[in-house]
Amino acid sequence: MADQFDLIVIGSGPGGYVTAIRAAQLGMKTAIVERDQLGGICLNWGCIPTKALLRSSEIYHLMHRADEFGLSVKDISFDIKKVVERSRKVSGRLSGGVGMLMKKNKITVIEGTARLEKGAAAPKVVVTGKDKKDTAYTAKHVILATGARARTIPQAGLEPDGKQIWTYREAMVPEDMPKSLLVIGSGAIGIEFASFYHTMGADVTVVEMMDRVLPVEDEEIAAFAAKQFKKQGLNLITGAQVEKLDKGAKSVKATIKTKDGKSQTIEVEKVILAIGITGNVENLGLEDLGVKVDRGHVVIDGYGATNVKGLYAIGDVAGPPWLAHKASHEGIICVEKIAGQNPHPMDTSNIPGCTYCHPQVASVGLTEAKARDAGYEVKVGRFPFVGNGKAIALGEDQGLIKTVFDAKTGELLGAHMVGAEVTELIQGFMVGKVLETTEQELMHAIFPHPTLSEMMHESVLDAYGRVIHI
Structure with a gap:
């Protein structure tokens, strides 16, 4: 029947839509419910539009430094309305792309607000459409990917008003x-x-x-x-x-x-x-179903399963770290487990975090302090941007790359960076952690010259007393 599915995903952010696509690839008849815009907060009001804004500010910053590069720019100014307009166009383009992906993968998109009621194999999904009419859908499995919203200060006078x-x-x-x-x-x-x-x-x-x-x-x-x-x-x-x-x-x-x-x-x-943020757990019917919720987030196991049969949760609604890539990966783990495959459970120690300020900040794994607190004897390496030719050529010589190793085994416990483009560099160390790399593999890897990535190599060398360029 048209209202029966193998899987229904509630929420179409990076967790929800990626999960729906993977389910379709695995042969499941899949539907996704969205009350607002495809792509969720990340594509429309979070990760993507903020990066578009920050790109404008980065270029504006560089324009003021033109003289350093032998260039001349006069009458530097900006139009905030055009800056915002570009940001919104970027979001709109990507949101439209999600719609195309849904069609390509034959995923049914249901517009409206969902709530859960008791069902047979899994909770029944009742969707209130824009016409205010309710339609019930059933599925063997239901995944909550409802995301989160900004946390507010519970004190009079500190509430957001949208104006000031x-x-x-x-x-x-x-x-x-x-x-x-x-x-x-x-x-x-x-x-x-x-x-x-x-x-x-x-x-x-x-x-x-x-x-x-x-x-x-x-x-x-x-x-x-x-x-x-x-x-x-x-x-x-x-x-x-x-x-x-x-x-x-x-x-x-x-x-x-x-x-x-x-x-x-x-x-x-x-x-x-x-x-910070708090999970969107309200008005879903979770209380009536007896779903465990802790401090505004749905409680799950390593595969996204809640305490209610047939109901799962992924992404921000399921707790920290509140990152789009965590949500996507968590959803894939969840749906592959549902399909009878044997994925690894979520390991939050391998989730990189990125902050796109100036200078950028990125990290993965344990900090030096947390590694020591966990009982590790550590070796720590550091390399400054000022010792890297590419960084100097870019005019971005202020930064630092830091690596933390288990002194006994050589295991890479964590990597932490601040400086230009570190949000791109961190993935190298993340792959190393997933592959259970030791310092030996990282030392023997050949990094291209001249690149910022050479500093990753030098940081490893420094941890073991072999640094070259400082």
Whole structure:
């Protein structure tokens, strides 16, 4: 029957649509339910449009450095409406591409809002369409890929209003460029927006509750990045919380209190809340089904299975790390397990993280501190960008690559980077970790010259006292 499927995926973000495609490849009759736009938050309001914005700011930054490269550029300026328009076009192009992939793989796209009810093999999916009518669908298996939304501060006066206090959504489509901005939170989302707006000319302050910015990153890498941010003119306030926001006609006064009890007030045009995300678990019928939910996220095993038969969850709704590539991989593991294959369970230690600020930050595996806390005796290697010919030729000589090895076995435990294009370089170390590479293989690998990747090699050599170029 038309309303019966082998698999129904709820949500069409990078987790959902990739999972649906893999299921179709495995011969499953598959449907995907989407209440908004194909591609989900990532393609439409997250990963992709922010990178388009950051690309504009990167070029704008380079235009101001033209003289360093023997070039001349006059009357440098930008049109924020055109910057935003380009970002939206990039998202639209990719969202349309997801639609084509659904057709190519014969996946049924169901538009509307889904909720779950008790069913036979798996929960029944009831979709409320745009016409407000309900249609019930059944499947042998149902996968939740409903994603997450911006976390807000549960305190009066700190709620986003879409005008002066923004979430990431409003921050991506500014009508005008604010002259001053406060960013609350210094994780990947906060730092990326801080980097974009600062590069485009805004006076930006970042407030972070932890004692350092980019708190999930290796401490040494985070400190290097913070030094570069400050050199650029970003105002970083760590170990502090925003206690109050007083909105005026055209500005917001923020009261900031540090851990030592001192308070200060700053006045800005706009505020961006970037304090994390929480899973979209509401209004799905999870309570009635008895689905286990912990702190806003569905509890799953290593293959995406929940405690309810036939129901699975992947991606942001299933917990951290909140990354598109984690969601996609988690979905493939889940659907291959459903199909009777034998995939490896999700290993979060092999998921790379990337932050597209300036300079970029990327990492995979254990930080030096976490490796030591886990009981490892470690060998640590470092190599600075200033010792690399390609980095100097690019005019990007500020950066650092750091590797962490198990001193007893030579196992690569973690790699951490800050500098130009490190979000592209990190994949090399990720592949090495998946292949269970030791220092010997990495030392014997030949890296092309001149490339930034040579610094990866040198960092490994440094961990074992064999570094060449410093």
